[in-house]
Amino acid sequence: MIASLAMYDWPHQQHHWDRLWDHLRDAIRARGIDAPDALTRHGSLWDHWQSSDLVLGQSCGMPYRTRLHGKVALVGALDHGLPDAPPGWYNSVLVVHRDAAGHLADFSDRTLAYNGQDSESGWAAPQAAAADAGFRFTRSLHTGAHRASLRAVAERRADIAAIDAETWRLACRSLPGTTGRLRVIGTTRPTPGLPLIAARSHDPDRLAEAVESALAAAEPSTLDALHIRGFVRIPAADYLAVPIPAPPSQDVPAA
Structure with missing residues (x-):
């Protein structure tokens, strides 16, 4: 089983993410879904996102709309309370x-x-x-x-x-x-926030309920440290509506 919340998992934040995962894991298990004891911090993110063992992961909006849509279950997005962005969105x-x-x-x-x-x-x-x-x-x-x-x-x-x-x-x-x-x-213009995803075999509504329950149970100090203000169920259409740019055309060699 895989649980990967790596996008903001900086070293000085890891113990806070571990504590949040304790609540997420318990809420997921309470809904009859098996979940790993600890977060997965090894291996490729692409391997995590595409694994049939993914219980809960966090991707980026562009990989979701270009390669993962239709292959994973979309759960929603955490709201980090960012200025000039709707809840659950970012810029x-x-x-x-x-x-x-x-x-x-x-x-x-x-x-x-x-x-x-x-x-x-x-x-x-x-x-x-x-x-x-x-x-x-x-x-x-x-x-x-x-x-x-x-x-x-x-x-x-x-x-x-x-x-x-x-x-x-x-x-x-x-x-x-x-x-x-x-x-x-x-x-930049706001776009839907980092999507929480799971393997297609999972019910995204049950996982969304688990996330909401976990955030309600989490200590305010943990949520404050992670700048988490809530959770939003963002529809796939909002992610897919964001334009896909052309790839880089002229990389300047690194010094």
Whole structure:
């Protein structure tokens, strides 16, 4: 069995996620569904998401709509109470070096650092924001992680990055030496939050009830530490309505 809630599972947050999983596990088992004792923190996320043993996982919106829709059960999304986003939705902050002048349109010919081309927050969201401003990012630097994108901009190996707003909140707390060298020049349009998913054999309604019950039972200190304000049952149509951008066309080699 697999339970994978890895998207915001930073080292200093792991004990809080473990405590939340205790409540989730008990609520899931109370509904007649077998669940593992502990979270799975080894192996590939794609292997987790596509496994027939997945009891509860957390994906990203873009992988869900491009590859996982129809192959997994969609449960809903946690609400992190992010500003300028509806409950259960999220957006990205657009960050540049603190000494860089200008607004988004001034970065049309600059290098975008992105974590992965299947990332909603790091690739799809900034391309949508660029399209709204009348251009497309054509120069890009693949970093592999939001934290690496932050470092790339702070070290001037890239000019701009789009960072999931919850990740930015975590980074400001735990990576002040990096975030202190950056400034936010805007935010992207909100999109449905990171989807909680399960293997298709599971009943998503029963799992959604379990999540709601677990959050009601969890200690306020745990929910506060994880910035969790609730849970929203977001329909698949909302995820599928988000545009899919073209893949990167001109990666700049990492320094």
